[in-house]
Amino acid sequence: xxxxxxxxxxxxxxxxxxxxxxxxxxxxxxxxxxxxxxxxxxxxxxxxxxxxxxxxxxxxxxxxxxxxxxxxxxxxxxxxxxxxxxxxxxxxxxxxxxxxxxxxxxxxxxxxxxxxxxxxxxxxxxxxxxxxxxxxxxxxxxxxxxxxxxxxxxxxxxxxxxxxxxxxxxxxxxxxxxxxxxxxxxxxxxxxxxxxxxxxxxxxxxxxxxxxxxxxxxxxxxxxxxxxxxxxxxxxxxxxxxxxxxxxxxxxxxxxxxxxxxxxxxxxxxxxxxxxxxxxxxxxxxxxxxxxxxxxxxxxxxxxxxxxxxxxxxxxxxxxxxxxxxxxxxxxxxxxxxxxxxxxxxxxxxxxxxxxxxxxxxxxxxxxxxxxxxxxxxxxxxxxxxxxxxxxxxxxxxxxxxxxxxxxxxxxxxxxxxxxxxxxxxxxxxxxxxxxxxxxxxxxxxxxxxxxxxxxxxxxxxxxxxxxxxxxxxxxxxxxxxxxxxxxxxxxxxxxxxxxxxxxxxxxxxxxxxxxxxxxxxxxxxxxxxxxxxxxxxxxxxxxxxxxxxxxxxxxxxxxxxxxxxxxxxxxxxxxxxxxxxxxxxxxxxxxxxxxxxxxxxxxxxxxxxxxxxxxxxxxxxxxxxxxxxxxxxxxxxxxxxxxxxxxxxxxxxxxxxxxxxxxxxxxxxxxxxxxxxxxxxxxxxxxxxxxxxxxxxxxxxxxxxxxxxxxxxxxxxxxxxxxxxxxxxxxxxxxxxxxxxxxxxxxx
Numbered sequence: 178x179x180x181x182x183x184x185x186x187x188x189x190x191x192x193x194x195x196x197x198x199x200x201x202x203x204x205x206x207x208x209x210x211x212x213x214x215x216x217x218x219x220x221x222x223x224x225x226x227x228x229x230x231x232x233x234x235x236x237x238x239x240x241x242x243x244x245x246x247x248x249x250x251x252x253x254x255x256x257x258x259x260x261x262x263x264x265x266x267x268x269x270x271x272x273x274x275x276x277x278x279x280x281x282x283x284x285x286x287x288x289x290x291x292x293x294x295x296x297x298x299x300x301x302x303x304x305x306x307x308x309x310x311x312x313x314x315x316x317x318x319x320x321x322x323x324x325x326x327x328x329x330x331x332x333x334x335x336x337x338x339x340x341x342x343x344x345x346x347x348x349x350x351x352x353x354x355x356x357x358x359x360x361x362x363x364x365x366x367x368x369x370x371x372x373x374x375x376x377x378x379x380x381x382x383x384x385x386x387x388x389x390x391x392x393x394x395x396x397x398x399x400x401x402x403x404x405x406x407x408x409x410x411x412x413x414x415x416x417x418x419x420x421x422x423x424x425x426x427x428x429x430x431x432x433x434x435x436x437x438x439x440x441x442x443x444x445x446x447x448x449x450x451x452x453x454x455x456x457x458x459x460x461x462x463x464x465x466x467x468x469x470x471x472x473x474x475x476x477x478x479x480x481x482x483x484x485x486x487x488x489x490x491x492x493x494x495x496x497x498x499x500x501x502x503x504x505x506x507x508x509x510x511x512x513x514x515x516x517x518x519x520x521x522x523x524x525x526x527x528x529x530x531x532x533x534x535x536x537x538x539x540x541x542x543x544x545x546x547x548x549x550x551x552x553x554x555x556x557x558x559x560x561x562x563x564x565x566x567x568x569x570x571x572x573x574x575x576x577x578x579x580x581x582x583x584x585x586x587x588x589x590x591x592x593x594x595x596x597x598x599x600x601x602x603x604x605x606x607x608x609x610x611x612x613x614x615x616x617x618x619x620x621x622x623x624x625x626x627x628x629x630x631x632x633x634x635x636x637x638x639x640x641x642x643x644x645x646x647x648x649x650x651x652x653x654x655x656x657x658x659x660x661x662x663x664x665x666x667x668x669x670x671x672x673x674x675x676x677x678x679x680x681x682x683x684x685x686x687x688x689x690x691x692x693x694x695x696x697x698x699x700x701x702x703x704x705x706x707x708x709x710x711x712x713x714x715x716x717x718x719x720x721x722x723x724x725x726x727x728x729x730x731x732x733x734x735x736x737x738x739x740x741x742x743x744x745x746x747x748x749x750x751x752x753x754x755x756x757x758x759x760x761x762x763x764x765x766x767x768x769x770x771x772x773x774x775x776x777x778x779x780x781x782x783x784x785x786x787x788x789x790x791x792x793x794x795x796x797x798x799x800x801x802x803x804x805x806x807x808x809x810x811x812x813x814x815x816x817x818x819x820x821x822x823x824x825x826x827x828x829x830x831x832x833x834x835x836x837x838x839x840x841x842x843x844x845x846x847x848x849x850x851x852x853x854x855x856x857x858x859x860x861x862x863x864x865x866x867x868x869x870x871x872x873x874x875x876x877x878x879x880x881x882x883x884x885x886x887x888x889x890x891x892x893x894x895x896x897x898x899x900x901x902x903x904x905x906x907x908x909x910x911x912x913x914x915x916x917x918x919x920x921x922x923x924x925x926x
Contacts, residue, residue, distance in 0.1 A: 179354065179356065180353075180354035180355045180356040180357065180372075180373065181352045181353070181354065181355050181356060182355075182356045182906060182909055182910070183214055183355070183356075183909070183910050183913060183914075184909040184910060184912065184913050186212065186213040186214040186217065186348075186352065187212050187213075187214040187215075187913045188212065189212055189213045189214075190202075190211065190212060190213075191205055191210060191211060191212055191213055191215065191216050191344070191348075193213075194213070194216075194344060194347045194348055194351065195347065196343055196344050196347040197344055197347075201336065201340065201344075204331070204334035204335050204336045205334070205336060205344075207331065207333065207334040208329075208331050208334050208336060213348050213351075213352070214913070216341075216344055216345055216348055217345060217348055217349070217352075217376060217380070218873060219328060219329070219341065219345075220328075220379055220380075220392070220395070220873055220874060221326030221327055221328050221338075221342075221379065221380070221388075222327060222328065222329055223297065223313065223326075223327050224324050224325060224326050224327065224382060224385060224388050225243050225295050225297065225315070225324070225325045225327055226243065226324055226325075226385060230243065230244065230245050231243055231244050232244065232269055232270070232271035232272075233246060233267075233268075233269050233271050233272040233273065233274045233307060234271035234272040235271065236300040236307070237300065238300055238301060238302050239299065239300065239301070240299065240300055241297075241298065241299045241300075242297075242298075242300065243295060243296070243297045244267075244269060244274065244295070244296050245269065245293065245294070245295050245296075246267035246268055246269040246274065246293070246294065246296060247267060247268055247269070247291065247292070247293055247294075248265060248266070248267055248288045248289065248290055248291065248292045248293075248294060249266050249267065249268050249273070249290060250264075250265075250266040250290065251263070251264070251265045251266070251284070251285045251286075251287075251288050251289070251290070252264050252285055253282040253284070253285035260279060260280055261279070261280060261281070261282035262277060262278065262279055262282075263277070263278040263281055263282050263283075263284040263285040264276065264277055264278075264285075265278070265284060265285070265288055265314065267294060267296060272307065273306075273307065274296065274300075274307050274308065274309065275303075275306050275307065275308040275309075276296060276298075276308070276309050276312050276314060277308060277309070277310050277311070278311055279310075279311065281311075284314075287314075288314070288316075292316065293316075294314050294315065294316055295314070295315050295316075295325075296309065296312050296313070296314050297312055297313040297314075297315075297327075298310070298311070298312025298313060299312075313327060315327050315330075315338050316337060316338075316339065324382045324383070324384065324385065324388065325342075326338075326342055326379075326380060326381070326382065326388075328341040328342065342380070342381075345380040345381075346380060346381055349376060349377055349380060349381065352376075353373075354373050355371075355372045355373045355376060356372070356906050357371055357372040357373070357906075358372075358398075358401070358894070358902075358903045358906040358907045358910070359372075359890070359903070360900070360903065363890055367397065367886055367890075369393070369394045369397060370390055370391065370394050371394075372394065372395075372398070374391065374394075375390075375391040375392075375394035375395050375398075376391070376395070377391075378390065378391035379391040379392055379395060392874050393880075393883070395874050396872075396874040396875040396876070396880050396883060397875075397880075397883045397886070397887060398910075399872050399873065399874060399875040399914075400872070400875045400880070400883055400884055400887035401887045401890060401891055401907070402907060402910055402911050402914050402915060403872075403887075403915060404887045404888045404890075404891035404892075405891040405894065405895065405907045405908075405911055406911045406915045407891075408888075408891050408892055408895045409895050409908075409911075412895060412896075415460050415461075418460055418461050418601045419600050419601050420458075420459050420460045420461040420600065420601050420603070421456075421459075421461070421485075421488075421490065421576050421600050421601070421602065421603065422457060422458060422459040423456040423457055423484055423485055423488040423490070423576065423577075423603070424457075424488050425453075425456075425457075425484045425487040425488045426487070427453075427484075427487075428487065429483050429484075429486065429487040429516060429518065429530075430449075430453070430480055430483050430484055430487070432516055432517075433479070433480065433483055433512070433513065433516060434449075434480070436512075436515065436516075437476070437512065439633060441473075441476070442472075442473065442629070442631045442632070442633055443631060444468075444472070444628070444629045444630065444631040445473050445476060445477055445629060445631075447627075448466060448477045448627045448629060449477055449480045449481075451464070451625075451627050452464060452466075452477065452480065452481045452484075452605065452627070453480075453481075453484055455603065455625070456481065456484050456485065456577070456603055461601040461602065461603050461604065462603035462604060462605065462625075463604050463624050463625065464604070464605050464606070464624060464625045464626070464627055465606050465607075465608070465624040465625070465626050465627070466478070466605055466606070466607045466608075466627045466629070467607070467608045467609075467610075467626070467627075467628055467629070468607075468609065468628065468629030468630065469609070469629065469630055469632065469809075469844070469845035469846065470609050470805065470806060470808070470809025470845060471632055471633070471636060471809055471812070471813055472609075472629035472630065472631065472632055472633075473629060473633055474581075474607050474609065474629060475505060475508060475509070475581075476512070477629070478494065478579045478581070478605060478607060479509060479512060479513065481577055481579065481603075481605050482494065482558050482577050482579060483513075483516075484577070485576040485577035485603070486518060486530065486557045486558065487518065487519075488576065489574060489576075490574045490575065490576025490577065490602075491551070491554065491556065491557060491558070491559070491572050491573065491574055491575050491576060491577075492557065492558040492559075492575075492576065492577045492578070492579070493558075493559055493561075493565055493572070493575060493577075493578050493579070493594060493597075494509075494558065494559070494560040494561070494579045494581070495561060495562070495563070495565050495566075495578070495579070495580050495581070495594055496560070496561070496562060496580075496581045496582060497562065497563075497581075497582050498562065498778065499536045499537070499538060499562055499755055499758065499759075500758065500762060500778060500779070500783060501581065501582070501783075502534060502536050502560055502561055502562050503534065503536070503759065503762070504783060504784055505560050505581070506532070506533075506534040506560045508784065509532055509558070509560060510532060513530055513532055513558075515529075516529070516530040517529060517530065518530050518557060530557050530558070531550070531555060531556050531557045531558070532556075532557065532558045532559075532560065533547050533550070533556055533558075533559055533560070534559075534560050534561060535547050535559055535560070535561035535562075535564050535565060535570070536561055536562045536564050536755075537562065537564050537755065538755035538756065538759070539564070547559065548569055548570060548571070551570065551571065551572050551573065552571045552572070552573055553573060554573030554574055565594055566593040566594050566597070570597065571597065572597055572598060574598075574599075575597055575598035575599075575602050576598070576600075576602050576603065577602060577603050577605070578594055578595055578598075578602045578603070578604050578605070579604075579605045579606075579607065580594070580604070580605070580606045580607065581607045581608075582607070582608060582609065582610075606624070609806065609809070609845075610802045610805075610806065610845075610849070628846075630844075630845075630846055636812060636813070636814075636815070637812055637814075637815055637816060637817050637818060638812070638817075638843060639791075639808055639811060639812040639818045639819065639820050639843060640817070640818070640819050640820070641808065641819075641820045641821075641822065641839055641840050641843070642819070642820070642821055642822070642840065643796070643822045643824070643836045643837070643839070643840050644821055644822065644823050644824075645823075645824045645825070646825075647825075650823055651740070652821070653790075653792050653821035653823065654736075654740035654741060654792075656790055656819055656821070657669075657740075657741065657744075657772060657790050657792065658740075658741070658744070660789050660790050660819075661744055661771045661772065664787075665787055665788065665789040665790070665816065666765065666768065666770070666771055666772065666773070666785065666787050666788045666789070666790075667771070667772045667773075667788060667789070667790035667791070667792065668772070668773050668774075668775060668779060668788060668790070668791045668792065668807075668810055668811070669732065669733075669736065669772060669773070669774045669775070669792045669794065670729075670774075670775055670776065670777065670779065670791070670792070670793045670794065670807055671726070671727045671728055671729040671732050671774065671775075671776060671794045671795065672726040672727065672728075672776070672777075672794070672795050672798045672799070673726050673727065673728040673729065673776070674728060674729055674730060674750045674751070674752050674776055675728045675729070675730040675731065726795045726798055727794045727795055729748060729749075729750050729774050729775060729776050730748065730750075732774055732794060733746055733748045733774040736772070736774065741772055744771040744772055745769065745770050745771040745772070746770070746771065746772045746773075746774060747761050747764065747765060747770035747772070747773045747774065748761070748773075748774050748775070749761045749762065749765075749773055749774070749775040749776075749778060749779065750775060750776040750778055751776060751777075751778045758778075761773070762783070765785060766785055768787060777799075777803060777807070779807070779810055780803060780806045780807055780810075783810055784810075784813055785810070785813070786813050786814035786816070787814075787816075788810060788811050788813070788818075789811055789812075789816050789817065789818040789819065790811060790818065790819050790820075790821070791807060791808055791810055791811045791818075791819070791820040791821070792820075792821045792823065793807055793808075793820070793821070793822050793823065794823050795823070795824065795825075796822035796823055796824055796836060796839075797824045797828040797829070797832035797833075797835070797836065798832075799835075800835070800852070801835050801838060801839065801848050801849075801851060801852040801855070802848075802849075802852060804822070804835065804836075804839050805839070805845055805848050807820075808820040808839070808843075820839075822836050822839060822840075824836070831855055834851075834855055835851075835852075835855065838851045891907075894907060
């Protein structure tokens with residue numbers, strides 16, 4: 178491979194460039210740009226086509242555009258809630274434009290009267306004035322007649338976009354050619370330009386199309402490095418693993434399947450075949466089982482555990498909450514009752530299959546008995562929470578580990594359970610939150626994937642309605658009363674436990690978390706909120722402010738005195754002591770509670786077939802995944818069911834899209850793709866993993882095809898001895914871009 182390797186550029190200080198003075202080098206260091214590689218991977222966030230400028234008056238409402246104008250006034254003022262709003266007024270020969278910035282008071286000092294600036298954004302009308310909310314505003318001087326790259330810049334570090342562009346061109350002149358891990362065949366198959374052309378065109382584009390083509394190639398490189406690391410590490414760990422080749426005649430599994438009171442779906446049958454094949458191999462199984470709500474993952478998981486038990490090993494089934502653990506234990510006990518396992522220590526050579534439950538509410542005597550039976554090998558399957566990884570829990574022969582709702586466990590918690598085995602146990606991780614294929618291949622690139630997207634026969638569709646006013650809300654309570662009168666039950670879910678926040682709070686996931694801004698948006702969260710009126714409302718600058726979210730405690734009190742008076746209304750939330758939770762759930766399962774008012778503690782694992790109505794209060798405050806999971810608590814039998822999404826007052830544009838998607842489809846995989854489109858891919862390494870390793874250009878929303886191709890190419894390079902040059906180039910790059918800690922985080926998650 179000829180040309181400069183990226184690893185070499187990572188060793189050259191940016192101060193060696195003749196265009197970078199010591200003062201500018203210090204400023205670049207504040208921006209975490211210390212090497213030539215840092216500089217060349219500090220990509221422009223957008224480009225401005227100075228060959229085709231637009232006048233202010235030519236822009237239509239809702240249209241995005243670029244205008245060059247002169248600053249006539251700048252000011253800042255403080256709003257409610259300690260927020261600030263800066264205004265920059267610019268003018269060209271055709272008219273005036275007001276640029277408004279929230280929580281960016283420094284903008285008022287950034288520009289002076291008389292300066293010429295380029296403004297990029299979406300035009301809106303407010304009180305008869307043309308304006309843009311949080312536009313991109315750049316000092317681009319007199320760079321007319323060319324394509325101008327606009328970089329993330331820093332006023333604090335006194336580094337402008339124009340300067341970064343000049344530094345990058347200087348670096349390109351010095352580097353000239355770049356080593357390319359892709360041979361001509363790969364580039365032709367994928368329709369990608371060379372890496373040298375990509376770097377040249379991303380920093381000094383000849384045309385907009387060339388800039389987008391360059392970004393696509395560099396985005397592919399980011400994904401290729403990540404897949405290369407995952408696949409290489411997977412090969413190494415597989416070779417070093419001390420796995421278990423489970424020897425099973427399948428009699429126990431056959432007994433279990435024959436006794437099931439229902440017919441398996443084709444997806445479940447395929448999943449069991451894939452898993453039993455994995456278990457028979459000497460390498461440890463690492464498989465992700467994802468399925469829509471109610472697709473029957475638990476039945477498949479029990480099949481995996483039974484294969485291990487018949488071969489003489491124990492199984493552990495770890496779940497995130499006590500409610501879910503108890504639900505799994507009850508359903509497992511029912512499905513496994515009557516099964517016999519070989520035990521040469523017993524008269525007759527066999528005994529009943531032993532299954533038990535271990536959580537933090539297990540009594541001391543029961544815990545002591547369970548720990549003794551696990552250590553002696555007399556307990557075949559244990560179902561529990563993180564109590565399974567606590568000190569003193571030892572297994573005689575742990576062979577199969579199942580982790581349900583695995584995303585709710587930390588990396589170290591999942592690893593801790595596997596480390597309780599003397600040999601490397603087989604691992605099945607499950608999620609009822611469908612994951613888009615590209616996200617699964619990236620975040621879970623080391624796992625084999627099995628998908629259940631076929632629901633068991635007899636499930637009735639759930640009619641979902643979004644109700645946004647008090648008058649409409651009455652429809653939901655009317656339906657609840659009708660269903661209770663018919664002998665059925667209902668859930669009401671609120672985002673908070675009680676009022677006042679603080680320790681009282683049990684908020685759902687941030688529904689807008691991990692949103693990645695579009696490539697041509699500014700680096701501020703306010704760009705995604707829709708109209709200026711919504712932003713002013715959120716800022717508290719209009720008379721109407723968003724009311725606080727409803728709490729389960731207060732809502733139960735309101736409902737029993739009003740819409741649901743006379744019904745048996747229970748309360749369940751995560752801050753209740755364990756001794757109080759289980760009686761409530763037991764009463765609800767037994768039909769002794771008509772309506773259960775709850776927080777998201779019922780999101781997963783609660784299976785009450787008689788429940789036919791789900792009412793979600795403040796539904797705009799929940800993410801798509803949570804809304805889908807909560808809706809899945811009803812419709813679990815042949816009974817027709819309803820889900821009502823309640824909102825009040827103004828809600829954000831992303832929230833509107835989430836609720837519209839929920840009404841439109843019940844398919845969890847479609848909703849997962851919609852969620853990815855709305856939220857973006859976020860970062861792969863979590864909030865605590867920052868810096869070079871986050872994908873800068875690759876986006877799971879925009880580059881789904883590249884994820885798939887990157888995995889294919891990485892596999893071919895890792896396994897193909899004839900591609901040694903590509904292998905060495907990628908290996909050097911991965912050492913720079915993906916640390917061992919970050920790779921371990923991904924690999925073990």
